[in-house]
Amino acid sequence: MSAPTQRAETDLTRAGETGVDLSDPRLTRFDLVREGARRNGIEIVLYEPRFPVPGSRVERRLERVVALLFLIAGAAGLGFVIAYIWWPWEYEFGPDSLSKFYTPVLGVTLGVSLFAVALALVAWVKKLLPHEIAIEERHDGASSDDDRQLMEATLANAGQESGVSRRPLLKGALALGLAPVGLAVAAPLIGGLIRDPHRPMYDEVGVSRQFHTGFHPGLNGGRPVRLVREDGTPIRPEDVSVSGQITVFPGIPGGTTNEFADSPTLLIHLRQADADELRENLYELNQGSMLGNFVAYSKVCTHAGCPPSLYEQQTNRLLCPCHQSQFLITDNARPVFGPATRSLAMLPLDVDEEGYFVAASDYKVPVGPSFWER
Numbered sequence: 001m002s003a004p005t006q007r008a009e010t011d012l013t014r015a016g017e018t019g020v021d022l023s024d025p026r027l028t029r030f031d032l033v034r035e036g037a038r039r040n041g042i043e044i045v046l047y048e049p050r051f052p053v054p055g056s057r058v059e060r061r062l063e064r065v066v067a068l069l070f071l072i073a074g075a076a077g078l079g080f081v082i083a084y085i086w087w088p089w090e091y092e093f094g095p096d097s098l099s100k101f102y103t104p105v106l107g108v109t110l111g112v113s114l115f116a117v118a119l120a121l122v123a124w125v126k127k128l129l130p131h132e133i134a135i136e137e138r139h140d141g142a143s144s145d146d147d148r149q150l151m152e153a154t155l156a157n158a159g160q161e162s163g164v165s166r167r168p169l170l171k172g173a174l175a176l177g178l179a180p181v182g183l184a185v186a187a188p189l190i191g192g193l194i195r196d197p198h199r200p201m202y203d204e205v206g207v208s209r210q211f212h213t214g215f216h217p218g219l220n221g222g223r224p225v226r227l228v229r230e231d232g233t234p235i236r237p238e239d240v241s242v243s244g245q246i247t248v249f250p251g252i253p254g255g256t257t258n259e260f261a262d263s264p265t266l267l268i269h270l271r272q273a274d275a276d277e278l279r280e281n282l283y284e285l286n287q288g289s290m291l292g293n294f295v296a297y298s299k300v301c302t303h304a305g306c307p308p309s310l311y312e313q314q315t316n317r318l319l320c321p322c323h324q325s326q327f328l329i330t331d332n333a334r335p336v337f338g339p340a341t342r343s344l345a346m347l348p349l350d351v352d353e354e355g356y357f358v359a360a361s362d363y364k365v366p367v368g369p370s371f372w373e374r
């Protein structure tokens with residue numbers, strides 16, 4: 001009995017009704033497959049190859065299409081790995097910056113890679129594997145030794161019928177295509193373990209942009225950095241009225257741009273009673289950071305980085321518009337509502353010899369949302 005042209009009403013099916021002797025040497029592997037299916041409550045009612053004559057032009061053409069899809073998947077997967085390792089991912093300012101394409105390049109290459117693998121598998125199954133119709137009945141219970149033997153035969157048959165062994169082109173394309181895809185999947189997992197988050201990267205003046213903002217004196221030749229408006233003009237205490245607030249930036253080159261996107265700060269002139277209340281509540285970390293009745297809080301939400309700059313004067317709260325976190329100004333900007341769990345960082349204030357606001361130092365804790373182990 002030849003496997004490729006079986007139909008339900010063949011002798012094998014009839015033999016299965018009374019049980020098949022598995023030690024019968026005349027049984028082909030497909031006989032065992034069918035018997036195994038039958039014992040598992042699966043009746044193979046149709047089983048025929050797509051190409052009765054192996055190696056036809058149509059079959060070879062389909063093989064080439066599937067192989068091409070695997071190779072595309074491999075090339076895209078390799079592109080992902082290369083981009084993941086070598087594409088400039090650190091933020092670079094300016095129109096020619098390549099770093100802004102880092103995430104899109106990763107997304108496109110991984111997407112193309114996985115999509116091509118899926119297309120190749122679908123094409124392989126739909127166009128090259130034998131056409132089969134099987135009807136299965138569900139049952140409970142563990143597998144017997146016989147069942148395991150039959151399953152082995154079934155899997156071996158599936159492997160042979162998939163045509164990998166007699167289609168070297170597909171075998172090669174499969175290896176070439178799937179290896180980089182596997183690497184692409186593994187790269188983010190492994191890459192995340194390689195970089196030590198406790199070993200910050202330093203820029204050319206020795207300031208870690210991960211842990212410091214534009215108010216770090218190292219970015220100003222070691223001198224305290226002035227607080228400036230968006231137009232770069234410095235601010236004196238008398239410029240901010242009582243209960244008034246103003247968004248300030250580091251007075252360094254590029255300080256008001258996205259190059260220092262973690263630096264915007266809310267400078268608030270508290271009413272006397274509120275300033276007194278805050279002074280009483282100051283965390284040890286924030287001691288000495290107020291200047292008179294002035295306080296400055298980071299404008300980067302500790303939840304997800306939005307600007308919590310809606311200043312509610314009556315309740316002394318800063319509201320974040322993204323997820324409605326609220327921070328109590330008179331208590332170290334402690335979160336009192338919403339998903340944020342950490343206080344807004346407080347910027348130590350001072351004035352320079354010309355009477356303009358400066359940051360006495362950088363923020364004492366990294367601003368914004370939590371990251372590794374924070």
Ligand code: FES
Nearest residue numbers: 301303304320323
């Ligand atoms: Fe502020 Fe979510 S980013 S509450």
